[in-house]
Amino acid sequence: MPTRTLKDKVVVIGGASRNLGGLIATEIAAEGPKLVVHYNSDSSRDQAERTAARCEAAGAEAITHQGDLTKVAEVERLFDAAHKSFGKVDCMVNTAGMVIKKPMTETSEEEFDRMFAVNTKAAYFMMREAAKRLEDGGKIITVVTSLLAAYTGLYSVYAGSKAPVEHFTRALSKELFGRRISVNNIAPGPMDTPFFYPAETEDxxxxxxxxxxxxxxTRIEDIVPWVRFLLTDGWWLNGQTLFINGGYTTR
Structure with missing residues (x-):
């Protein structure tokens, strides 16, 4: 049994309507946290509400909140919503991301800007806002990609837009010394979700x-235990990127 639990901890989860974020929310719900289930667009509203309902059925309190995390004001509104409903924030887990796969020579300016907005800017300001709002002893976790340790083409703008998050994590973890807040990344291998398949071929x-x-x-079920660990007994791990991928890449 964990010696540090999520009982009554307020956890903001970015991109929690489905896939990895949704499973994280529902799997930690039995420990009795207060959850903020973020979703991006109207098309995800029903899924977010179903996720929140499953969390409450498992023993958590849960609210949903819509916001475009590429807009700093909406990141701030997300944390405002957590404070309004629960009075504090203890942990932030950001699973939001976007992928494209194509040669650099075929990548448009619009695609570049969109990828960096979702994977870099949103991650940065989610971390920034968490650092400003979290209670001492809190946890900040961002999902990146195992491609950070790969030597490969075609993912230049995807892996490239995730790469800065490693530096953000190291810098922020150092800046928060004295507050007992750990800041880490999890880098899954290619995950068996609808997020993965559109960019790939059978080969x-x-x-x-x-x-x-x-x-x-990688299955999302393989990743959730590591998120739970970082949120609880893994508090002493700090400034790191964990490659949870069955040996897909190593570093």
Missing amino acids: SIAYHKSSSMNGEL
Whole structure:
């Protein structure tokens, strides 16, 4: 049993309507936290509400909140909503992200700007706002990608827009010394979710699978225990990127 629990802790989860963010919310709900289930657009509203309902059924308190995290004012509104409902924020987990796969020579300015807005800017300001709002002893976790340790083409703007988050994490973790707030990244391998498949072909999917120790993609169920660990007993880990990927890449 964990010696540090999430009972009554307020956890803001970016991108929590479905996939990894949704599973994190529902899996930690039994520990009795107060959850803010963020979602991006109207198309995700129903899924976010279903996630919140499952969390409450498992024993958590939960609210939903819509916001475009590429806009700093909406990041601030997300934390405002947490404070309004629960009076504080203890932890932030950001799973929001976006991927494209194409040669650098075919990447448009619009695609570049959008990828950096979602994967870099939103991550930065989620971390910044968490640092301003979290109670001492809090936790900040951002999901990046195992491609940060890969030597490969075609993901230049995706992996490139995730790469700065490692530096943000190291810098912020150092800046928060004295407050007992840990700041870490989790870098999954290619995950078996709808987020992954549109950018891939049958051949590339087979290659990704062959690069793990059991010939499978990373499952979101493989990642959640590590998030829970960082939120509880893993508090002493700080400023790190954990490559949770079955050996897909190492560093």
